[in-house]
Amino acid sequence: MITLDSKIPEGPLEEKWTRYKANAKLVSPANKKKLDIIVVGTGISGAPAASALGEMGYNVKVFCYQDTPRRAHSVAAQGGINAAKNYKNDGDSVYHLFYDVIKGGDFRAREANVYRIAEVSNQIIDHFTAIGVPFAREYGGTLTTRSFGGVQVSRTFYSRGQTGQQVLLGAYSSLVRQIKEGTVTMYPRREMLDLVVVDGKARGIVVRNLITGEIERHSAHAVVLATGGYGTIYYLSTLAVNSNASAAWNAYKRGAAFANPSFVQIHPSSVPQMNEFQSKLTLMSESLRNDGRVWVPKTKGDSRPPNEIPEEDRDYYLERRYPAFGNLVPRDVASRAAKERCDAGYGVGPTGLAVNLDFRDAIKKQGQKAIEEKYGNLFDMYKDITGIDSYTEPMRIYPAGHYTMGGLWVNYDLMTTIPGLFAVGESNFSDHGANRLGASSLMQGAGDGYFILPYTISNYLASEIKTPRINTDTAEFQEAETRSAEKIKRLLSIRGKQTATTFHKKLGKIMWDHCGMTRNEKGLTEAIGLIRELREEFWKDLNVPGRADELNQELEKAGRVADFLELGELMMTDALNRRESCGAHFREESQTPDHEALRNDDEYAYVAVWEYNGDEPPVLHKEELKFEFVELKQRSYK
Amino acid sequence: MKLKLKIWKQGDAHSRGSFVTYDLDGVAPEMSFIEMLTYLNETLIGKGEEPVTFEHDCHEGICGSCGMYINGYPHGPVKGLTTCLLSMRNFKDGETIVIEPWRAKPFPVIKDLMVDRNALDKIQQAGGFISVTTGAAPEANTIPVNKKNSDLAFDASVCIGCGACVAACKNASAMLFVSAKISQYALLPQGRPEGKERVRAMIAEMDRQGFGSCSNTGACEAQCPKQIKLFNIARLNREYYKAF
Structure with missing residues (x-):
């Protein structure tokens, strides 16, 4: 049985991290060379973690499923990265950034962790600038910022609509520098299948070489998971199609507790689904809501082309419902408002499941060139996909599964409930509560990797300096390898009729219908039954062609779907347990008279932490959230 | 739409490859090129044939995973697009499409359309x-x-x-x-x-x-x-x- 100790340092909020660093144990350069660290994933937390640890002198081994670390899905983040620089002189500060993230997360995140990420945010911008990330600039040569949803200051640094690409390629450049130096060894095209725990400590991983099919053993003194979120469980999402939960899920099955699995952000603006073959819902950055106005017709079934609908017949419902924040309300609020209008029959487009995002007024005021400069690539991408030119008519958008606030439970050290297993970036649960604010994911990922983990992992490794290099020729490694090989054998031996993709689509629909933008008791209970049936069908009727000992993309997919079929049930269980609405988790039973999320702080001001329990139901542990520095308030953006 | 696809199949860098022709019916014009190939693979698996190996991930034109010659052009006939953003609207019903991996000595073929x-x-x-x-x-x-x-x-x-x-x-x-x-x-x-x-x-x-x-x-x-x-x-x- 696990015990939760969040290990939050004593003292005033603004001194906790300083005190932690002052008391953290150090590892001498000579000892660092003798310590191995595994980092799984090369996105905006993994690549920074690996390069920073390599620079410090540790032996780092990095794994990714892609052919090169530069392709991790952080590359697709669009809008920007937050920092409390206050370059716009609009009253921003570390405290304001902290408060916005806590409030945006609907008071379900840990104060100390959030304050720390706000504290390191400025260093992230300094570092990326120094390594040549071309952030947008003013004519005077200084950096510029823009506004993002849920806040009233301008603190988002950006590179046109492809900030994720620019910061990830920056992190990748630091990573290849360390590969050249020899402190980091890169293992691309490897998928983590299992975690190896020896005497209660994480000591290695088992991976599949995706080219040869060989199962490999890798050992280390500590393992860092930077494996991202699990939004692809919905099948259609804004994520890369190969993003998956398998590394985190198998760590869960080895004893790492999973926190708030049902907290999933449904992003309000993606290109709507067009047909059943669609594999992906492409994101249209939240930054577009800075200049775009969201509306639907005032009359149901108004079939006039959008440009022919006059001003008086348009319902700018975000501006109407939320006058203080207007089109810049947080993502969960914007998503639900769009769903509400479409469910009520006011949706636009061929399916009625879309709303307009209109740039007419912004173009009139600022000119097309200014809009092109800010969002050119997004308008181009939208046109490539839909054939519609958004400079002359509104974009059509609809919510889509995007980011998972839930993830592996970690303490203040970013360590999971397995000693020596750390989780950074989206793969942990720690900073975003029940809803993430825009441009905070790049901040949290890079902050964890560059400026937090290097301290906390050293604090752990200081007690490992006498542990010799971990031998992979042991019963624990053998067991993990056998378990993985047997699962693969089982997947290949069914030879049924349905492909992994078929099952993934079916699961995605169950998740979207019952554990999407709104949830209720009946739906969730039913859905658990549906998932169990689907899982049974999967293990009876799956069809995976080919062999285990070769490049086999269908086998890769099948393994991921098998894990999603288990994770889906835990998400439903978690959503069922939380009989309140908070942030992105909207329980229909718990809403205010004007249909906003209604929290229940007396009963649910806790992190729901699930412990794997074999074939028995998972065990719920609660980390009570104590708010010492902010006052819990009903979130209002009106 | 009905298409004839001539696709390069090759076991690995050392084996000889060749074109294999597939007839594919039911392609929708709003599919992306990658979705069309995924649809082909689903059809092939259903028939007990080996699917075509190719790379793709973000489907937003930003990760750089996808890439193949389409009718002799890298990423296909439309300027400024990756394969994953190339829409089937750009092809005609009944068309024959020739699909090959990148051909360059520093990029050895791993399998079919996937190169190193x-x-x-x-x-x-x-x-x-x-x-x-x-x-x-x-x-x-x-x-x-x-x-x-x-x-x-x-x-x-x-x-x-x-x-x-x-x-x-x-x-x-x-x-x-x-x-x-x-x-x-x-x-x-x-x-x-x-x-x-x-x-x-x-x-x-x-x-x-x-x-x-x-x-x-x-x-x-x-x-x-x-x-x-x-x-x-x-x-x-x-x-x-x-x-x-």
Whole structure:
């Protein structure tokens, strides 16, 4: 049985991290060379973690499923990265950034962790600038910022609509520098299948070489998971199609507790689904809501082309419902408002499941060139996909599964409930509560990797300096390898009729219908039954062609779907347990008279932490959230 | 739509490949090219045939995973698009489409349409970075950058490392790829201290990996899905001359 100790340092909020660093144990350069660290994933937390640890002198081994670390899905983040620089002189500060993230997360995140990420945010911008990330600039040569949803200051640094690409390629450049130096060894095209725990400590991983099919053993003194979120469980999402939960899920099955699995952000603006073959819902950055106005017709079934609908017949419902924040309300609020209008029959487009995002007024005021400069690539991408030119008519958008606030439970050290297993970036649960604010994911990922983990992992490794290099020729490694090989054998031996993709689509629909933008008791209970049936069908009727000992993309997919079929049930269980609405988790039973999320702080001001329990139901542990520095308030953006 | 697909099938780098023709019915014009191929694979698996191996991931034109010759063009006939963003609207019912992997000596075929592009990582590793250690950066606004240069650096930095420029080049040159990285750093004051070493190291590595020379035909620029401009190669050449 696990015990939760969040290990939050004593003292005033603004001194906790300083005190932690002052008391953290150090590892001498000579000892660092003798310590191995595994980092799984090369996105905006993994690549920074690996390069920073390599620079410090540790032996780092990095794994990714892609052919090169530069392709991790952080590359697709669009809008920007937050920092409390206050370059716009609009009253921003570390405290304001902290408060916005806590409030945006609907008071379900840990104060100390959030304050720390706000504290390191400025260093992230300094570092990326120094390594040549071309952030947008003013004519005077200084950096510029823009506004993002849920806040009233301008603190988002950006590179046109492809900030994720620019910061990830920056992190990748630091990573290849360390590969050249020899402190980091890169293992691309490897998928983590299992975690190896020896005497209660994480000591290695088992991976599949995706080219040869060989199962490999890798050992280390500590393992860092930077494996991202699990939004692809919905099948259609804004994520890369190969993003998956398998590394985190198998760590869960080895004893790492999973926190708030049902907290999933449904992003309000993606290109709507067009047909059943669609594999992906492409994101249209939240930054577009800075200049775009969201509306639907005032009359149901108004079939006039959008440009022919006059001003008086348009319902700018975000501006109407939320006058203080207007089109810049947080993502969960914007998503639900769009769903509400479409469910009520006011949706636009061929399916009625879309709303307009209109740039007419912004173009009139600022000119097309200014809009092109800010969002050119997004308008181009939208046109490539839909054939519609958004400079002359509104974009059509609809919510889509995007980011998972839930993830592996970690303490203040970013360590999971397995000693020596750390989780950074989206793969942990720690900073975003029940809803993430825009441009905070790049901040949290890079902050964890560059400026937090290097301290906390050293604090752990200081007690490992006498542990010799971990031998992979042991019963624990053998067991993990056998378990993985047997699962693969089982997947290949069914030879049924349905492909992994078929099952993934079916699961995605169950998740979207019952554990999407709104949830209720009946739906969730039913859905658990549906998932169990689907899982049974999967293990009876799956069809995976080919062999285990070769490049086999269908086998890769099948393994991921098998894990999603288990994770889906835990998400439903978690959503069922939380009989309140908070942030992105909207329980229909718990809403205010004007249909906003209604929290229940007396009963649910806790992190729901699930412990794997074999074939028995998972065990719920609660980390009570104590708010010492902010006052819990009903979130209002009106 | 009904299509005839002539697809290159090859077991690995050492085996002989050949074209296999597939008839595919039921293609919707709003599918992306990748979705069309996924649909083909689902059909093949249903019939007990081996699916076609190809790479794709983000489906947003930004990760650089996808890439194949489509009717002789890297990423297909539409300018400025990756394969994953190429819509089937651009093809006609009844059309025959020829699909091949990147053909370049430094990109050996792994299987079917999947090639090994590790050579591009090797070039970047040779010097495509600014050596600032985590924690050593000065406050960001102490490094003012001329906006025009900053914008040009950004335009160069959007390279996704897909390899289309190499595939398009009759010499399999990686000059556009190298010039994008060199230009980004050459245009920024942060990149100047290591400028000379960087350009020498990256060019030397490009040669070592077996990429050919540039003969200024401009095919790379025409096929680059991110529309990186040829003048970056001119800047690369200038940087290279200055480095000795």
